[in-house]
Amino acid sequence: MAIIISDTNIFVDLYNTELLDYLFSLTEEIHTVKQVLFELIDKKQSESLAKFISDGKLFIKSFDFTELAELYEFSTHCSNRLSEPDIAVVFYGHQTNGVILSGDRRLRSKAESIGIEVHGILYVVKRLVTDGIITVKIAINALEKLINTNPRLPKSDIDRLIDDLQKNS
Secondary structure, X not given: OOEEEEOHHHHHHHHXXXXXXXXXXXXXXXXXXXXXXXXXXXXHHHHHHXXXXXXXXXXXXXXXXXXXXXXXXHXXXXXXXXXXXXXXXXXXXXXXXXXXXXXXXXHHHHHHHOOOOEEOHHHHHHHHHHOOOOOHHHHHHHHHHHHHHOOOOOHHHHHHHHXXXXXXX
16 A cells, blocks of 8 residues: 655644644555654644544654664765754655655655655645545635645645636536
């Protein structure tokens, strides 16, 4: 079965837009690395993910000693501007041939440079609609929240997706 490996920012955006629960309805297994959990500073976000972990819907990868040595070696080939969790996500994506979900430009660049498929939050929203997991109305409401909760995202891309969803519904 294919796996999706999520970075912190995707979990945060999905939580803030009330779409986190829906992520776990995708057909792929949802994974992340232990380092990502340490980046979650909001207790409610952590508690939401803990529910999916205990339900067996979110797999947390903890690296063993040998893998940590490999991760360290891998990190020497990464930009020093990538965080430890970002490097761990890319490393795990490389190990598993998984698809990474992240909005981090540096992470995306490193992952794509070694042949890993990467998508962001807008891809997730589109997939949830395309797979019939959420309605267009729920998606548009979530995208409007996303504009307000994550100003780093390109508003023009969000507006374009909203227009596309409205046209195709």
